[in-house]
Amino acid sequence: MATTITKTETLVGKRIRRREDPRLITGTATYVDDIQMPGMHHACIVRSPHGAANIKSINTKPALDLPGVVAVFTGKDTEKIAPVPCGASLPGLRVPHHHVLAMDRVYFLGHPVAVVVATDRYIARDAADLVEVDYEPLQAVTDPEKAIAPGAPPVHPEWPDNTAFNYHQEGGDVDKAFAEADVIVKQRITSQRLIPAPMEGRGVVAEWLAGDRALTLHSSTQIPHLLRSLIAMMLGLEENRLRVVTPEVGGAFGCKLNVYAEEALMGFVAMKIGKPVKWIESRRENFTCTIHGRGHVDYYEVAAKRDGTITGIKLKLIQDLGAYHQLLTPAIPTLSVLMMPGLYACRNIRADIVGAFTNAVPTDAYRGAGRPEATHGIERMVDILAAELKMDPVDIRLKNFVGNDAFPYTTATGLTYDSGNYAAPFEKALGIVKYKELREEQKQARAAGRLFGIGLSTYGEICAMGPSPATAAGGWESATVKIEPSGKVTVMTGASPHGQGEETTFAQIAADELGVGIDDILVLHGDTAVVQYGIGTFGSRGTAIGGTAMYFAIQDLKKKIKKYGAMLLASEDVSFANGVCTDNQSGKSVSLKEIAAASYRAMSLPPGETPGLVATNFWEPPNFTFPFGAHIVITEVDRDTGAIELKRYVAVDDCGKIINPLIVDGQVHGGVVQGLGQALWEQAVYDDNGQLVTGEFMDYALPKASNIPWIESSHTETPSPVNPLGVKGVGEAGTIGCSPAVVNSVVDALSPLGVRHIDMPLTPEKIWNLVQAGGQA
Amino acid sequence: MIAQNFEYAAPGNLQEALDLLAGGDAKALAGGMSLIPLMKLRLTAPDQLVDLARIAELNYIREEAGTLRIGATTTHYQVESSPLVRSKCPLLAEAASSIGDIQVRNQGTMGGSVAHADPAADYPASLLALEGRVKLVTAKSERELSLADFFVDTFTTALEPGEIIREVIVPVEAQSTGTSYQKVIQPASGFAIVGVAARVQKANGKIGMARIGVTGLSGKPYRATNVEQALEGTAAAAADIQKAAALVAAGVDANADLHASANYRRQLGRVYTARALAAALSRMA
């Protein structure tokens, strides 16, 4: 028997370049729009140009008369399709019936009204202009506070108060905390609507094989399996007759963690016309019809003792829901409430959420989903409290952190923080910026009349979503690990990564566990006909749950490998390491490749064993994970123009055990950039009539590389006890930590003028007005 | 986003292009940085496009009798990187380098930008400060206009139907002139919220010549002659600059949009006029 040592170097913890990148940067990846099929037709959707209107009539004839048009469907034709699903459940939640095409009324700009199907994309687009829709415009309401005020125009006539739900959560004794407080600070804080704007918009190709009664849906989604179950339900199709394939996804950030009308609609069209059909979202549609993020108006009150101890937090949260509930719309603000104490050991909290319908596209999960809002709120309030008490914002944070000896720590909102050492990344970040010297520098700058700011944010997040009882559709994840007869390893993960680099990180973990080279491993995902089942990638869960499922599948395989090894070595005492099974007595060994071949050839089997080397694991996590970190931002404000200079950005994140520092830094960078986008530039603005006036990239300011400072990213590593990998998740950390650090920095810069709070985005004009008014604007 | 059907012609020489445009219905396509998005959004739907990209005789930068002549389809990147423009008319090279991003600069053209007359475009500030001219041609005629006369109103120029810009003409800058273009970038589009171009010369310690061109502030670009006059004859001390720059928006109907109110635009106009002047003075030989 040959004894080949396959591998001894471990890969976990190494900066390994992403295996996904070559195909992405050479243009050889396949996205939905790259799919071509014989006989494929194209769909274009006719959409409402109004924020609210009655549909008096629709005339499809001029469109149908255009040569090349094969069908036009309206709400009447699609009425039997079950509504677009809302997966969130809250007590008393009002759920509007969300038809895939509007019936007699449109509720938001871009609301789908009809779908035109033609032999090519250009004819379909031309024909969409020929569909004549007679609208009777109605008064719209787009501001959530105005929507819930008396006398507002009703979004849904059946619910004139525009209130989808009221949600209350309370822990400890809030009234006592406030009654006994030495100081109470209050502030209204908004978190504006944002457009997720992935590079690739949504897209669907549907193919119906009538003979097989089989529908295949190619969709740019984060959740292929959930999509399959829900689309099958909407179309009245047996689940096993529907296959969802997720090709390359060009960015999602939560906006593809959803089930959209167009996905069901394309299935419907394919079944109706008996031909494949493709729909590719335009950028205009992406802005107006794909979910938006955030949309909070928060009223905070914080009670504290004179020494800075935070004793109580009250929050009234008004969530702009938009016109409908998409998959998780009403659940997002509840995540903000869960995380409202942040990293602080405050035992008394009270939160009230009002979910407000507005004539706008629904909000839903967008990178961070509820936690950036919560972090922004508490981190702003802590700074406001520090200013009120004339305390250093460092001291007040250190004073209130949950202590290292308190873990697992149960919060006043009912969560159990798994592990933490909150001072560690904070002190590291303070060390990097030389905080004491920096305050000295600030003093001198101020003396010279300069507006120089230092902003801190110490954030916590809830990740690895999540234990099944706490989620809408199951919070486990699955993996199948298959060692092929040749010894190559195929991993099929239900976490459907779309940019997180899990084809690399999962391969690193599997390579170490099996002792094979990374190039011997293929990670497959995103096809319900290939992958056993899965939940998806969102809520920073991919590695913590999906990776763990893979880890346990490999552990099962290792047991089987050892049995085969023992059989082949005719030994009772074998060990498996570095890709070889060794007889501990004789030192003889057999390679994984040889074991794999023997297991499939199955000339003989170990006692009680089956042929083959395939294992599947469905792993249910016992808890969420709770990463944390500290960001510090140094800014200077130009008095004459209000322009903000980002002088320095320091991020120290603790996401538990790091599998690949290169990918972790990449995630932090991307997250921070999106956080900067919210803090400084981005805002989705609807006017009072429901027109989205930031309707494209000429007016909606995404961050550009040239606007971004060098991000000094480093880490501390506090392993999570929740999973054997010790990982927590990092996909959203940058976004969550960023915005309060930026705003705290600019408020600090302007604090000599008496400025206490500024709502995002911090546009130069807003800042200049404050400077002009001596802080009083 | 898909445009309506249109005919497309890509003639190889100028006369052929002008003949195609003569009817007045066809639209000239240069770099397409404004026209193509408008077509894809279906805000415009020309029946015919005449693409000027293949006409070699429209793409040049040459020096002639104390002027630089820049062919209409010369890209922003060509202007920005041309040794001739950089040495003989640095203000224009600086303005070109501030346009959009590198992709836009590789594609967009000087003629296209000037003909579109976007009130927030970068070139016009410099072209007005340079007292530049345009040569316009039709199938049958040719004329020259000052840019001050060419820019009529917002998105409106003196171009007649069937007429295109042949070339833009700017003076060769005297060695002693200091110039600068300073802009406030609209963070989404990259256009100028306000852009100010300044040219200054000193004689005997006093400002002998000052030219200020302003874009973005108003519906059309303009020369701030009041600032120029206030500055000329002064020693250009900091106080002189402030005093002169303070006049830049006087009597101007300032634009207001999502990105800047009229009041804020006026403030940016004042600040950036002072900054452009200070930078121009510092670059004076």
Next chain:
Amino acid sequence: MKLEGSYLVPAGQERVYRLLQDPEVLAKCMPGTDRLDKVAEDEYEMKMKMMIAGMGGMFAGKIRIADQKAPESFRLVVDGTGKIGFIKGEGLLNLIAQGEKTEVKYEGDVQVGGTIAGVGQRLLDTTSKMIIKKFFEKFSEICAAD
């Protein structure tokens, strides 16, 4: 979008008031408009060809004159739809005698919808100002004539 401003036109208040409600005069002054068709008392239909920055096309719309307080003020209600979007607006015109001339003060609110509202934000202010300017330039010509 709020619009406000004023123009000094070379005619007396009574005459300006009358001319501003004369459909033939309005048709001449509105850029790209040939004529107004009366559909009811003080209500007209019109077609307007608009071209700005190479974009635009035909708009079909209605104009209604209301709240007449001759010769001092009246209200103009406008409603127009075209392929690139739609507008709906209402404005109050105040006529103030200034000797031989009349100052026309206007203030109104215009709602813009459709594609142009979503993608043309930065064009709206400058182009609407230009249209108003063109209107009053032509109107002043007419006032000055005969």
